[in-house]
Amino acid sequence: xxxxxTKGWTSDTVVSDLERAIHEHRLxxxxxxxxxxxxxxxxxxxxxxxxxxxxxxxxxLVELKRNRGAFVAQPSVREAREVFEARSLLEPRTAHSxxxxxxxxxxxxxxxxxxxxxxxxxxxxxxxxxxxxxxFHVEIARIAxxxxxxxxxxxxxxxxxxxxxxYWRRRAALCETQAHHALLDAFAQRDGDAxxxxxxxxxxxxxxxxxxxxxxxxxxxxxxxxxx
Amino acid sequence: xxxxxTKGWTSDTVVSDLERAIHEHRLxxxxxxxxxxxxxxxxxxxxxxxxxxxxxxxxxLVELKRNRGAFVAQPSVREAREVFEARSLLEPRTAHSxxxxxxxxxxxxxxxxxxxxxxxxxxxxxxxxxxxxxxFHVEIARIAxxxxxxxxxxxxxxxxxxxxxxYWRRRAALCETQAHHALLDAFAQRDGDAxxxxxxxxxxxxxxxxxxxxxxxxxxxxxxxxxx
DNA sequence: CGCAACAAGATTGTATACGATTTTGTGCCG
DNA sequence: CGGCACAAAATCGTATACAATCTTGTTGCG
Numbered sequence: 001x002x003x004x005x006t007k008g009w010t011s012d013t014v015v016s017d018l019e020r021a022i023h024e025h026r027l028x029x030x031x032x033x034x035x036x037x038x039x040x041x042x043x044x045x046x047x048x049x050x051x052x053x054x055x056x057x058x059x060x061l062v063e064l065k066r067n068r069g070a071f072v073a074q075p076s077v078r079e080a081r082e083v084f085e086a087r088s089l090l091e092p093r094t095a096h097s098x099x100x101x102x103x104x105x106x107x108x109x110x111x112x113x114x115x116x117x118x119x120x121x122x123x124x125x126x127x128x129x130x131x132x133x134x135x136f137h138v139e140i141a142r143i144a145x146x147x148x149x150x151x152x153x154x155x156x157x158x159x160x161x162x163x164x165x166x167y168w169r170r171r172a173a174l175c176e177t178q179a180h181h182a183l184l185d186a187f188a189q190r191d192g193d194a195x196x197x198x199x200x201x202x203x204x205x206x207x208x209x210x211x212x213x214x215x216x217x218x219x220x221x222x223x224x225x226x227x228x
Numbered sequence: 229x230x231x232x233x234t235k236g237w238t239s240d241t242v243v244s245d246l247e248r249a250i251h252e253h254r255l256x257x258x259x260x261x262x263x264x265x266x267x268x269x270x271x272x273x274x275x276x277x278x279x280x281x282x283x284x285x286x287x288x289l290v291e292l293k294r295n296r297g298a299f300v301a302q303p304s305v306r307e308a309r310e311v312f313e314a315r316s317l318l319e320p321r322t323a324h325s326x327x328x329x330x331x332x333x334x335x336x337x338x339x340x341x342x343x344x345x346x347x348x349x350x351x352x353x354x355x356x357x358x359x360x361x362x363x364f365h366v367e368i369a370r371i372a373x374x375x376x377x378x379x380x381x382x383x384x385x386x387x388x389x390x391x392x393x394x395y396w397r398r399r400a401a402l403c404e405t406q407a408h409h410a411l412l413d414a415f416a417q418r419d420g421d422a423x424x425x426x427x428x429x430x431x432x433x434x435x436x437x438x439x440x441x442x443x444x445x446x447x448x449x450x451x452x453x454x455x456x
Numbered sequence: 457c458g459c460a461a462c463a464a465g466a467t468t469g470t471a472t473a474c475g476a477t478t479t480t481g482t483g484c485c486g
Numbered sequence: 487c488g489g490c491a492c493a494a495a496a497t498c499g500t501a502t503a504c505a506a507t508c509t510t511g512t513t514g515c516g
Binding site for chain 4: 262263264274278294295296297298
């Protein structure tokens with residue numbers, strides 16, 4: 001693997017970089033994250049890498065197996081349900097708050113986000129589109145001016161990306177930008193109740209688009225199947 | 229400081245130990261947690277201590293200041309409001325779910341918890357009473373069978389303990405065991421709606437018992453006042 | 457030929473050494 | 487005597503060395 005260099009990588013920037021790579025499905029669930037490998041890639045020692053992996057494990061994006069190494073998490077069906085249950089408690093009412101605090105600048109930002117997502121989809125950059133789609137939700141929490149809830153939602157969004165990687169049913173494009181459009185309309189009218197309802201429906205739609213039957217955990221490779 | 233020893237302290241056990249000490253107000257907000265000091269106390273190297281402090285900082289129980297050290301967090305008024313806002317989104321509906329899943333064994337456990345809290349109060353062990361009071365809330369999330377939400381609530385409860393340490397108005401005893409009693413009754417009747425309402429009120433009462441006016445951040449010592 | 461025991465290699469876990477930064481203490485100069 | 491500059495000490499940040507554990511490959515026996 002070639003170096004990334006050109007930056008002064010700190011623990012936090014490595015976390016951001018890896019989180020984004022996971023979120024964009026460039027690092028699929030189950031991928032082994034070797035400490036030496038990462039250290040070489042970023043041009044830092046294992047000390048920093050370990051701090052980053054520890055942080056990612058606290059966000060449930062990476063699973064640390066003692067004496068075995070770090071792996072991109074593979075959320076179980078159970079965990080997938082829990083994540084969306086948590087989102088359904090946090091996001092609708094947060095969207096409500098956001099609608100009441102929405103500024104024109106915020107609206108422009110959300111609009112741009114949707115536009116960029118469309119552009120990414122057209123360009124075939126599905127990973128980037130998925131990332132932007134998640135950013136839309138995090139941005140709402142930021143607008144609601146609730147940084148504590150924003151932290152939770154941000155984690156849940158990243159985990160949702162892993163869940164989508166594992167359990168997404170339709171192989172077609174993410175045809176959910178309509179939901180975001182509808183939300184944007186509610187925000188534009190500062191209609192808290194509408195935003196809350198739309199968000200609730202949006203999350204239900206998302207869960208419905210997943211295959212969460214307890215049948216088979218699809219391993220990403222033969223190798224991964226044996227590691228469990 | 230004398231050693232604790234007698235245990236094989238891992239990073240996780242140190243985290244639990246420190247978290248409990250913080251939760252019980254044995255380590256008040258602003259307390260400096262020196263790495264060498266902790267390493268000596270537990271008989272481990274700074275490597276493990278740092279991993280533990282990193283974990284605690286991710287839970288917002290410890291603040292890491294670069295090249296300055298780790299300190300028990302001192303939540304701002306802003307942060308205090310956010311924590312209780314998050315709790316108000318998560319806990320009522322989680323109590324609802326818990327009520328519907330409640331077993332007799334669960335009821336006994338919650339009952340014991342309340343009894344122990346009373347005993348601790350009578351014995352003047354206010355820290356332990358506060359810890360048990362928090363455990364009550366976490367236990368509800370466990371009974372609701374939502375480990376993801378439980379993790380969030382657990383963090384919020386610990387942060388609430390710091391908030392109470394800083395902004396608690398009445399210096400008298402924590403006369404909130406009645407609220408827990410009322411909740412227990414609702415649980416015993418498997419009345420989800422009642423439990424949800426009671427939890428909502430309970431949280432509102434808690435916030436009301438705090439002094440969250442933006443006046444003065446009471447520093448724990450002269451020293452701390454200058455560090456900010 | 458198959459399987460088990462053992463040895464070699466690779467990877468993580470922990471401790472420690474060293475450098476950077478901040479804090480604290482001292483002394484010179486105004 | 488007060489204040490600034492510089493030096494000493496303490497503490498954190500990072501890298502690296504070594505130990506523990508797991509994985510993998512090999513060999514010998516049944």
